[in-house]
Each structure stands twice: as C-alpha cells, then as structure tokens.
Amino acid sequence: MENTIDRKKAARSAFIRSSAFQRLIIIAVLILLYGFFYIASPSFRKYTTLVQICSNMYYTLLMAIGVTFPLITGGNDLSMGTGLICYSLIGSYLMRICGWPLWAAIIITILMGVTMGAVNGFGVAKLNVPPFIMTLASMMFCRGIGSILTGGFSGTWPDGMEPGAGFRSVFRLVVKTDTGRMPVPLGMVWMILLVIIMSLVLNKTRVGRYTIAIGSNKEALKLSGVNVLKWHIFAYMICGLFTGLAAVTYAATFSNITPGQGAGFELNAIGAAIIGGTAMTGGSGSVFGTFLGVLLISLLQVGLPFVGLNADWQLLITGCILMGAVTIDKMRNGK
Numbered sequence: 001m002e003n004t005i006d007r008k009k010a011a012r013s014a015f016i017r018s019s020a021f022q023r024l025i026i027i028a029v030l031i032l033l034y035g036f037f038y039i040a041s042p043s044f045r046k047y048t049t050l051v052q053i054c055s056n057m058y059y060t061l062l063m064a065i066g067v068t069f070p071l072i073t074g075g076n077d078l079s080m081g082t083g084l085i086c087y088s089l090i091g092s093y094l095m096r097i098c099g100w101p102l103w104a105a106i107i108i109t110i111l112m113g114v115t116m117g118a119v120n121g122f123g124v125a126k127l128n129v130p131p132f133i134m135t136l137a138s139m140m141f142c143r144g145i146g147s148i149l150t151g152g153f154s155g156t157w158p159d160g161m162e163p164g165a166g167f168r169s170v171f172r173l174v175v176k177t178d179t180g181r182m183p184v185p186l187g188m189v190w191m192i193l194l195v196i197i198m199s200l201v202l203n204k205t206r207v208g209r210y211t212i213a214i215g216s217n218k219e220a221l222k223l224s225g226v227n228v229l230k231w232h233i234f235a236y237m238i239c240g241l242f243t244g245l246a247a248v249t250y251a252a253t254f255s256n257i258t259p260g261q262g263a264g265f266e267l268n269a270i271g272a273a274i275i276g277g278t279a280m281t282g283g284s285g286s287v288f289g290t291f292l293g294v295l296l297i298s299l300l301q302v303g304l305p306f307v308g309l310n311a312d313w314q315l316l317i318t319g320c321i322l323m324g325a326v327t328i329d330k331m332r333n334g335k
Contacts, residue, residue, distance in 0.1 A: 066242025074282030079138035081265030086146035092155030110244035117240020121233030215282025
C-alpha cells in the first residue's frame with residue numbers, strides 16, 4: 001500500500017516537474033485571458049480581433065521557432081530583431097533601386113538570415129565567443145548596414161496594384177461575402193504547418209537530438225564521435241533561416257519598414273520560447289510550447305487596449321509571466 005502511494009507521489013511530482021505541466025499552465029492562462037477580454041469588451045468579440053491576433057503572431061512566431069534551437073544549445077540570438085529589419089530593407093533596396101524581381105529579393109532575404117546565423121554559430125561554437133557578445137555584435141552590424149544602404153529612409157515591398165503585390169495574399173487573403181469583404185488569416189495555416197514540421201525536426205531527427213545533447217552534455221556528445229561543431233553551427237543557421245523567413249513575412253504584413261524598427265522584437269521571441277518551456281540553461285525545449293508562448297504575447301498585445309491598457313501594461317504583464325516561467329523552469333530542473 002505504501003509503495004503504491006509512493007509511486008503515485010513520485011509520478012505526480014515527475015509530472016509537475018515536466019515541460020508538459022508548464023504547457024498546460026500556459027493553455028489555462030490563455031483560456032482565462034481570452035475569457036476575461038471576451039467578457040470585459042464587446043468589441044473584442046469581433047472576428048477581426050482574431051484576425052489581428054493571428055497577424056501579430058507571424059513574424060514573432062517565426063523568430064521564436066528559430067531561436068528555440070540556439071536556446072536549447074545553451075546559447076541565444078540577440079540579432080534577430082534588427083536582422084529582420086535589415087534583411088527586409090535590403091530586399092526592398094534590391095527591388096526598388098537595383099530592379100531585381102520579387103522572387104530573387106525573397107531568396108536573398110532568406111539567404112542573408114542563414115548566412116548571419118552561420119556567422120553567429122561559427123563565432124559561438126568555433127571561436128568560443130559568448131553568445132551574448134557574438135549576437136550583440138551581429139545586431140549592431142545589421143542595424144548599421146540597413147541604415148547605410150537605405151540612407152535612413154523607409155523601405156517598401158510591392159503593395160496595392162504593383163507587380164508582385166499578390167505575395168501578400170499568402171499571409172492574408174481577402175474574400176468577398178454577402179456582407180462584404182472578409183480578411184482570412186491564411187498565414188496561420190502555414191505557421192501551424194511549420195510548428196508541426198519543426199516539432200518533428202526537434203523530437204524525431206538527428207538535428208533535434210544533437211541540439212538537445214549539445215545543451216545538456218556537450219562533452220559526452222564529443223566523446224561519442226559526433227561532429228559537435230557542425231551541429232552547433234547548424235542550430236544557429238536554423239535560427240537565421242527563420243529570421244529570414246520572418247523578414248519576408250514582416251514585409252508582407254506591413255507597408256513600411258523603417259531602420260531601427262526591429263529593436264526589441266527579439267525579446268518577444270526569446271521570451272515566448274522561455275514562457276513555452278525552453279530551458280534557459282539549455283538541454284530542453286518545445287516548439288509547440290514556443291507557439292503557445294507567442295500566442296499568449298499576441299493575445300496580450302491585442303487584448304489589453306480593449307480594456308483601456310496601453311503597451312506599457314503589456315510589457316509589465318509579459319514580464320511577470322516570464323518571471324513565472326523562469327521560476328517554474330528552475331523548480332522543474334531542481335535549481
């Protein structure tokens with residue numbers, strides 16, 4: 001009898017310390033917050049509010065998925081926000097000034113992200129530069145090069161009736177109904193597919209296994225004969241890839257791109273990953289948890305103005321949630 005009780009207690013304790021328990025807490029908070037906004041503001045109940053929540057998620061979710069991988073290795077990437085704006089501005093420069101077609105600008109925009117990810121990964125994994133310093137330097141470089149190329153002016157991607165403007169409908173489609181024109185957040189379909197794909201990559205492939213192993217016990221992985229340098233750099237390249245994708249998504253969602261606009265974007269992405277259960281010390285993480293973290297931040301960004309609270313309150317509440325997530329992470333890891 002006592003053994004049975006002990007086993008139940010051990011199982012309960014193990015569940016509470018698991019990342020699944022943290023994700024359940026986030027889901028509960030999401031339900032409570034949505035219910036609060038729904039009751040407090042009749043305007044929040046409109047369909048367009050859901051569209052806005054989804055649209056706010058796109059570029060942050062892509063960055064958050066990407067940074068989940070360096071975080072799991074025990075690293076970080078502070079260059080994502082300014083990198084996103086830099087790549088978008090260079091894409092605009094290639095189209096507006098150099099006359100490049102849209103498809104070529106999209107490819108170059110994404111490749112710039114991958115290249116910067118490789119540079120960050122090489123600096124961290126090969127040169128042993130602390131991730132904070134390496135990615136801070138990259139952030140400054142991206143901010144400088146974006147401003148120099150554009151002369152400090154805003155950049156734009158095809159919009160309205162311009163050739164190539166149809167690429168925006170990949171993320172937001174407007175359909176005609178009996179009551180008028182209705183926006184459909186089509187981008188959410190692609191985001192969910194990416195969450196599923198990257199969850200499989202993290203949990204079912206060598207990429208994911210080695211990424212987790214680098215964060216939990218890099219020396220043991222080296223002794224087993226794995227090329228740790230290659231996989232460590234690859235984790236940062238994944239982050240760069242998703243930052244490049246986020247740059248294209250941002251350009252498709254907003255009309256103007258201004259130098260310096262991306263400062264702080266990376267904090268939302270990193271915060272979402274940590275809220276979603278990615279350990280700050282590395283060794284564990286969840287793409288689905290990251291998705292929930294981004295959804296929570298987007299819900300706060302959209303919902304708080306409906307109850308008369310400005311962006312400062314969003315920062316305050318997100319900070320409190322992040323502190324709670326860090327506390328749970330420490331308790332879960334027994335630290």
